[in-house]
Ligand SMILES: [Fe+2]
């Protein structure tokens with residue numbers, strides 16, 4: 423795979439818009455996840471949190487115009503990831519919407535009513551240069567994750583990681599085998615896991631040379647604590663308002 427240039431590197435920037443945690447008092451916290459990815463000159467909104475009110479308030483306070491979104495990428499069909507979608511569809515008619523192929527027929531029909539350009543993901547796919555979907559991965563709930571190729575390595579962004587966070591990272595490694603894993607961020611879905619299981623997952627992360635970990639949303643308080651302990655200053659305590667630059671994950 424072709425590695426992106428230094429110029430593209432500087433443009434890569436991720437902002438957390440909805441999350442169970444926050445880094446700023448003026449931003450609203452809610453159960454759910456959404457982040458804005460500026461990559462290759464495009465604005466990609468990955469998931470939309472649980473509702474339009476929180477999404478729109480936080481976007482306004484972060485200075486993000488909903489009409490500037492080029493593509494919506496939805497990880498999986500759960501309310502806390504799809505809840506704010508109509509706020510964007512209303513502000514940005516004809517936006518591209520990228521969803522796993524397993525989304526319900528009614529959901530897809532509804533998207534078409536808004537005149538969106540629907541991209542349905544089955545297998546792993548490069549959606550535009552350097553930006554990938556892992557494919558519609560099997561799990562208790564089917565889900566896709568986003569992969570961003572950067573000169574510092576791959577960034578993996580997950581919604582809830584229902585297919586398993588390790589499986590998602592392994593898939594990223596298969597898709598981009600020559601690239602290092604710079605950062606895995608988002609919901610890891612470990613809130614019911616015992617310490618022992620979380621330690622096994624952290625060990626797998628380390629074996630795959632995941633450089634930075636940013637467990638948030640549904641990762642669970644305990645998993646966040648254990649990741650923070652094991653990753654030290656390579657753990658990023660994500661929350662609404664967090665901004666990831668490639669500088670911060672060198
Ligand atoms: Fe979730």
Ligand SMILES: [Fe+2]
Nearest residue numbers: 498500582584
């Ligand atoms: Fe979920």
